Amino acid sequence: MSTLETTLSTVRRSGRHSSMRRQEALEGVLYVSPWIIGFVVFVAGPLLASLYFSFTKYNVLRPPQFIGLQNFTTALTKDELFLPSIVRSFYYALLLVPLAMAGSLIVALLLNQKLVLKTVWRTMYFLPTLTPLVAAALLWRWMLNPDVGLVNYLLAQIGIKGPGWLSSIEWAVPALVLMGLWASVGGSRMIIFLAGLQDVPRELLESAEIDGASSWSKFWHVTLPLITPTVFFNLVLGIIFALRTFETAFIATNGGPARATWFISLHIYQNAFVSFDMGYASALSWIFFVILAVLTLVQFKLSGRWVFYSGAR
């Protein structure tokens, strides 16, 4: 490059020329504009709209009527299904999340070893995630059939009388947890763990080995602390997704038996798209949103205590 070209490119790069900066800004906004539109029309707009609707009585046929906080008081005091549905969703999440996190991590650890046929194993593990949840739910519904299903048959082979699963009130939620585990353990959460594991510097592991550390010790003292950011990421999203579960419950049990699996998502769906009580459903979804937001915020606040970011800060 000649001196002239170097100077010109320096001037361009420093962008000190204000009209060039303006042009850059304009072009940038232009490129981002599809998302600006998308964000306003499909995210921010609906968000504000649903907030407005939550203060109204709105059944689509007639214009919304402002009723103040009535939807919220009904939800929290008079709706017999709402509060239990929150408890049930939390119960489901409490069972699912620890198992799912541990499961994904273990699978990621396994697949992180030097194995033959790695792509084959990875595909096999990822398979459940590739199937439509609908298909998985219907399939498991059939496999968990208490009388002729595969699961109880296998249990009988080892002398255990299988429970009623999706037909029994006590076992319905655990049955859904089982389905949720199968459908997600080998999935994208596992791949994210895998990526996090591959980031652990080999030198650290090797020096631990030289110091005589066992495999378990290496994992507990070196690997685990270094992957806490990955664990945190998966945990935050995992909890949100667990609490939002809809499809499996909708398809496999439709909230039954006797409302045993009536989750928040089903309640909102029912009020919005079956009863068309849009105002009330909006209020419900906002309460749910606030719960999720608070939960996420709490996790972020607590993360300072256990998440270790190895990048210099």
Added chain:
Amino acid sequence: MRMVRGRSGRAAGIGLLTLVYLLVIAGAVVSMVPFLWTALSSGKTVQELYRYPPTFLPEQPQFLANYREVFTVAPFGQWLVNTVVVTVLSLIGTVLSASIVAYGFARFRFPGRDLFFFVTLATLMLPVEVTLIPTYLLFKSFGWIDTYFPLIVPSWFGGGAFNIFLMRQFMLTIPQDLDEAARIDGASSWRIFWRVILPLCKPAIATMATLGFIANWNNFLGPLIFLNTESKYTVAVGLRYFQSAVAQGSAVVSRPQDHLLMAAALMVALPCLILFFVAQKYFVEGIVTTGIKG
């Protein structure tokens, strides 16, 4: 220092490796068994499916008959076509708009850029329930209910926060010197995007396309809410048709059709399977580069 490990260390190493293989195989079996079961059951008769103890292999295999019946008992072929159309159109929109938007975030400075990007990320945590109702009403006011527009159009306006995030992180890893060189040659920003940046984003695009295909193909809630006419269903919603017992008061079925369900489910899962197996190596690479993990 190396003398510390010695022979016992090696034996323990082999023992551990064996354990690992055992666990991997066990886990793979658990993942696969439902599939194998589905595949085998898709060739059985309905009565055989409800036999106890359950049979493994079909006694009188009728794979061909079952698979053919899937297409006659329900407009399954039509549903497949519908799903392909919706998926492909959404994918094209996603890839194009997410790349363009990410280019804006990655290569240009404008006021509010970082704040807007942060807000974009925050929407990933937003549960769809809060925006679903107004979005539905919005589409209703456009007259788009029972059409494919609600399923396709949003993809063309950014393609979603996740994809923008993915592409932007990836673009940030491409050195600016290439941009500079092109600019000195007189290229416009669009040319730089189209000729320089985009071709280098192939791994990220492959990841985005694969994940997007799977998500669209399997999407249930969208078609459930926005489509009313049976012939317009996608396969995800249509699968429920083959359900024998109760559920959501969907189509009236006069007899149990679980064997057809198995066949249909397998056919629905197959395209994603093949796609994943082929595109696999871009996956982990794609996620590693975005730095999502940390």
